[in-house]
Amino acid sequence: MSIEDIRVLTGQLAADPSSLVFLPLGEALRRRGQLEAAEKIAIAGLTRYPDLADAHDLLARVLGDQGDLERAFDEWDIALRLDGRHAGAHKGIGFLYYVAGDLPKALEHLESALTADPGDEGLAAAVARVREALASPGTAQRPSSPAVDGPADTAPGPSSLAEVGPTVFDGLEGAQDGLLLLDAEGLRLGGGLSAPDGTPVGDSVAAHLAGVFRDAERAARLLSLGPWSSVAAETADANLFLCAPTQESLLLLVRDNSVPIGRLSLQAERASEAARRWLERAT
Amino acid sequence: MRTDILSSLESITRVRGVRGAMIVSAEEGLVIAESSMEGIDGAAVAALTAGVVARLARATEAAGRTAPAFVHLRAHGGGLMAVPGQGDLMVVAVTDPEVNVGLVRLELRRAAEHIA
Numbered sequence: 001m002s003i004e005d006i007r008v009l010t011g012q013l014a015a016d017p018s019s020l021v022f023l024p025l026g027e028a029l030r031r032r033g034q035l036e037a038a039e040k041i042a043i044a045g046l047t048r049y050p051d052l053a054d055a056h057d058l059l060a061r062v063l064g065d066q067g068d069l070e071r072a073f074d075e076w077d078i079a080l081r082l083d084g085r086h087a088g089a090h091k092g093i094g095f096l097y098y099v100a101g102d103l104p105k106a107l108e109h110l111e112s113a114l115t116a117d118p119g120d121e122g123l124a125a126a127v128a129r130v131r132e133a134l135a136s137p138g139t140a141q142r143p144s145s146p147a148v149d150g151p152a153d154t155a156p157g158p159s160s161l162a163e164v165g166p167t168v169f170d171g172l173e174g175a176q177d178g179l180l181l182l183d184a185e186g187l188r189l190g191g192g193l194s195a196p197d198g199t200p201v202g203d204s205v206a207a208h209l210a211g212v213f214r215d216a217e218r219a220a221r222l223l224s225l226g227p228w229s230s231v232a233a234e235t236a237d238a239n240l241f242l243c244a245p246t247q248e249s250l251l252l253l254v255r256d257n258s259v260p261i262g263r264l265s266l267q268a269e270r271a272s273e274a275a276r277r278w279l280e281r282a283t
Numbered sequence: 284m285r286t287d288i289l290s291s292l293e294s295i296t297r298v299r300g301v302r303g304a305m306i307v308s309a310e311e312g313l314v315i316a317e318s319s320m321e322g323i324d325g326a327a328v329a330a331l332t333a334g335v336v337a338r339l340a341r342a343t344e345a346a347g348r349t350a351p352a353f354v355h356l357r358a359h360g361g362g363l364m365a366v367p368g369q370g371d372l373m374v375v376a377v378t379d380p381e382v383n384v385g386l387v388r389l390e391l392r393r394a395a396e397h398i399a
Contacts, residue, residue, distance in 0.1 A: 195347025208342035219331035226360030233339050233351040
């Protein structure tokens with residue numbers, strides 16, 4: 001949603017403070033990383049509509065992005081009391097149970113969310129991953145990497161599990177499209193990427209990049225170049241920058257080719273910092 | 284033709300900080316020609332660079348983008364730069380950490396045009 005769209009929604013809300021337009025406005029602000037503004041909008045909406053599950057869901061998302069998972073849980077819990085089939089609330093609580101390492105409860109809520117919203121492909125993938133993790137012998141806790149994150153690039157809308165909790169790159173340019181964090185096995189951990197036609201490609205690109213990760217490491221080692229620090233690539237229509245925020249993760253930054261590689265390097269540094277913080281919280 | 288290629292490679296190695304330059308068969312990862320590669324295992328450079336570039340090409344294709352026209356692997360002790368030319372050939376440079384990347388890229392592109 002563009003700044004102009006946000007201006008329009010803000011104008012509509014000012015003209016009619018009782019309007020439910022606070023829901024898309026709060027969500028748009030949250031997605032842009034304007035969390036304080038989003039929280040104010042959500043709380044103002046809740047004072048008018050204290051029994052609206054969607055309003056509690058909105059506030060929970062904002063709190064989640066702020067790292068206040070306890071209050072986020074409370075808000076989603078209220079949303080479920082108001083509407084036991086609320087997909088967003090089930091998804092949010094499922095995510096929090098996942099983060100807490102309680103996979104059976106995470107699965108229970110994620111399945112409820114999927115029942116309420118069967119068309120959510122990211123959610124279906126998350127359910128499959130948690131089921132797989134539970135079926136793995138000796139898996140009592142969640143997997144070491146938060147691979148349960150759904151594809152953030154299936155936006156618009158609160159359609160992915162990654163979006164209900166704190167997302168990796170909140171506040172950074174391209175947080176939902178153009179920044180991708182993956183593990184050494186090619187599984188996407190967060191962020192998202194779309195092809196020029198809008199098709200989500202995060203998962204498939206992540207799968208290919210795992211090989212780049214290994215090849216770069218091997219090339220640097222065998223040629224006695226020391227540890228590799230980045231791989232930059234220019235194509236006819238885009239510039240790409242890869243680096244490893246940690247030993248077990250890889251970050252890809254993609255921008256159109258009007259953004260020079262040098263600037264990508266600076267953006268990648270900031271994104272790497274965010275990724276390290278997020279990985280520390282998630283593990 | 285052969286003289287042209289060697290001359291192009293020498294233009295690359297004249298840039299301060301470039302340890303060597305070579306023409307590589309991207310598909311087979313084999314050395315076609317090289318210049319000033321003392322102390323560097325040309326065959327390993329060719330094979331490893333071809334591998335990195337091929338994998339990146341698959342990743343960019345998956346992203347709906349065109350194949351890389353320039354690749355730079357940066358490591359603490361130096362770097363590898365590659366510019367694919369027409370067909371199967373690719374120009375590669377091995378560099379020190381302190382090198383003018385822009386200048387090397389320019390020379391790599393010139394060389395890639397020569398081998399096209």
